[in-house]
Amino acid sequence: MEKEEWIVVKGSCSIRPMKGAVKINCMSLRSQIHIPNGMVGLIEALEPSELEVSINEHSFLEKRKEAVPKEWFSAMDEIKDAEKIMVIGALDSGKSTFILFSSNYLIENNVRVAIVDADVGQSDIGPPTLISVGIPSSQVLFLSDIPPLSSYFVGDTSPRGNLLPMVVGTKKMVDKAFEHGAKIVLINTTGMVFGGPALALKLFKLEAVSPDIVVGIGEEVKRLIDLFSSTTRVIHLPKPRGMLIKNRLQRISRRKTLFSKAFKKLNHTTVDIRDVKLIGDLQIVEALSNPSIFKAFVDIKKIEYLLVGLHNRRLELLDIGLLLGVDPDNYQLKLLANTNVVDQTRIIKLGRLRVMPDGTELGRVNPQSVFSINKASLPQP
Numbered sequence: 001m002e003k004e005e006w007i008v009v010k011g012s013c014s015i016r017p018m019k020g021a022v023k024i025n026c027m028s029l030r031s032q033i034h035i036p037n038g039m040v041g042l043i044e045a046l047e048p049s050e051l052e053v054s055i056n057e058h059s060f061l062e063k064r065k066e067a068v069p070k071e072w073f074s075a076m077d078e079i080k081d082a083e084k085i086m087v088i089g090a091l092d093s094g095k096s097t098f099i100l101f102s103s104n105y106l107i108e109n110n111v112r113v114a115i116v117d118a119d120v121g122q123s124d125i126g127p128p129t130l131i132s133v134g135i136p137s138s139q140v141l142f143l144s145d146i147p148p149l150s151s152y153f154v155g156d157t158s159p160r161g162n163l164l165p166m167v168v169g170t171k172k173m174v175d176k177a178f179e180h181g182a183k184i185v186l187i188n189t190t191g192m193v194f195g196g197p198a199l200a201l202k203l204f205k206l207e208a209v210s211p212d213i214v215v216g217i218g219e220e221v222k223r224l225i226d227l228f229s230s231t232t233r234v235i236h237l238p239k240p241r242g243m244l245i246k247n248r249l250q251r252i253s254r255r256k257t258l259f260s261k262a263f264k265k266l267n268h269t270t271v272d273i274r275d276v277k278l279i280g281d282l283q284i285v286e287a288l289s290n291p292s293i294f295k296a297f298v299d300i301k302k303i304e305y306l307l308v309g310l311h312n313r314r315l316e317l318l319d320i321g322l323l324l325g326v327d328p329d330n331y332q333l334k335l336l337a338n339t340n341v342v343d344q345t346r347i348i349k350l351g352r353l354r355v356m357p358d359g360t361e362l363g364r365v366n367p368q369s370v371f372s373i374n375k376a377s378l379p380q381p
């Protein structure tokens with residue numbers, strides 16, 4: 001590679017630096033690395049360099065003059081002096097890539113950086129449906145290499161219908177980042193940028209978090225950025241050219257992998273309904289907490305595998321689990337959950353999404369459909 005030349009690679013492949021100095025995803029590349037299937041690496045030569053790359057039939061490799069727009073680097077320099085930076089953009093605009101680059105750049109400059117990942121659909125840190133915060137201890141190749149420090153339960157892969165948890169969760173995770181000594185917090189957001197609810201979400205998030213800088217990527221958010229510019233410092237950036245984006249099925253498949261990983265540690269367990277508070281749709285809460293209603297009216301198949309968040313008395317998320325059913329005669333909620341956290345669980349938040357233990361999404365629960373007259377349990381004439 002010539003100096004300042006780029007190579008874009010898509011996994012799976014292995015890369016070993018042989019000569020010179022290169023960065024991959026803004027991380028200094030010193031030893032051999034592996035890029036998993038479907039993941040993208042943006043390699044920049046800092047001086048004339050040689051790499052050994054092993055590819056297979058799924059890999060993609062292309063030389064580019066410039067993989068990341070120059071403006072991105074000036075923006076990364078500008079955010080060095082801020083505390084809270086919120087990144088907005090439509091789906092596949094490069095939000096995660098910009099945050100990954102910024103995080104690695106700030107770490108190189110000895111800044112303790114935190115990332116709040118509020119993109120509940122395409123999460124990089126922690127499983128989907130949660131807002132998670134992570135503090136990388138060193139540069140990372142991918143944001144998914146950063147372990148979550150703490151998470152907030154939203155219970156859905158879309159902010160639609162969940163605007164309050166989205167705002168509260170983002171604010172709480174930003175606070176958590178500073179409690180853990182972060183100097184700069186980078187906040188990723190969902191790709192929901194069109195329409196009234198999207199505007200409301202961004203406006204109130206902005207008010208709750210009060211970032212010093214909002215970075216908007218792509219033409220889709222130009223108007224939003226203009227709107228915010230009266231109250232906040234804004235930076236508008238172009239998208240990189242030739243992005244290797246995932247299609248809908250690849251996104252669902254990625255979520256399935258992340259969910260199944262998160263569910264690996266879950267086991268069959270029960271919780272006494274009288275020992276916990278349920279928070280969620282009022283009709284479903286009523287159905288689950290009242291044994292006689294449950295027996296007569298509830299079609300358990302409609303809420304089976306509902307995503308739930310297990311919380312302690314301080315409303316801190318302990319882990320996620322799946323609702324399996326109710327044993328109404330014994331006041332038991334049947335769950336798939338991490339048995340280590342069940343004893344501390346005092347509050348269970350009900351999500352909206354149903355997900356099978358292998359990560360397959362079953363769609364959103366419809367509270368109306370949960371009720372059907374279960375004739376067998378009605379008093380016989």
Ligand SMILES: Nc1ncnc2c1ncn2[C@@H]1O[C@H](COP(=O)(O)OP(=O)(O)O)[C@@H](O)[C@H]1O
Pocket residue numbers: 008039040042067068089090091092093094095096097098122191240241242243244245246
């Ligand atoms: N410069 C680039 N060249 C090729 N692919 C890129 C480039 N920048 C990002 N990508 C890929 O495009 C996809 C979308 O980018 P991403 O940062 O995940 O967007 P967002 O977080 O806004 O959805 C990802 O798969 C990413 O790896």
Ligand SMILES: [Mg+2]
Pocket residue numbers: 095096097119122
């Ligand atoms: Mg993203």
